């Protein structure tokens with residue numbers, strides 16, 4: 001943009017930083033602390049299912065939450081992104097930035113994204129800040145996810161209709177040190193949900 005044009009536009013913008021309500025004030029208003037739960041795991045591992053149930057339970061306790069689901073976000077803010085390495089990284093960067101906005105509002109944010117590499121998750125943690133970030137590894141073996149095939153994507157990936165599908169022809173790097181490690185094939189959904197709730201409750205009140 002021409003400098004003249006930028007100057008003309010800025011002339012009508014009057015930031016009022018001293019009146020901006022900060023995170024603490026918003027947290028007091030909501031009577032809760034903001035937190036980001038970052039759900040990582042294969043497609044169909046259970047990230048969204050667990051997050052939705054956690055959201056319901058927390059709502060019943062009067063806590064305000066927001067679920068950010070990778071699939072939903074890809075149809076909106078990230079609709080211009082594909083599945084190349086670069087686009088995947090950008091997908092995660094934006095989900096992390098949006099999570100941070102909710103966090104600054106004092107909202108308990110549940111971000112669900114495969115986020116297959118350590119590098120991506122490290123970036124998300126850095127954007128959000130380590131003290132506000134809980135990594136939830138939804139650890140379900142590939143065979144179980146594939147048998148569930150909730151969205152029919154594994155069948156398509158095996159048939160070569162989808163390329164770079166995590167677990168099939170793209171790697172998933174398991175988090176070595178997740179804050180919460182949920183092995184979904186070993187426990188019913190209710191127990192998986194409880195594991196997350198136990199970790200969250202003490203941090204958000």
Ligand code: ADP
Nearest residue numbers: 043044045046047048049150184187188189192
């Ligand atoms: P993701 O969001 O990781 O892609 P989804 O939540 O969409 O995965 O799908 C997970 C599927 O696995 C759902 O159909 C869910 O009902 C099923 N499921 C079976 N057992 C569990 C469990 N213990 N925890 C979470 N999901 C489970």
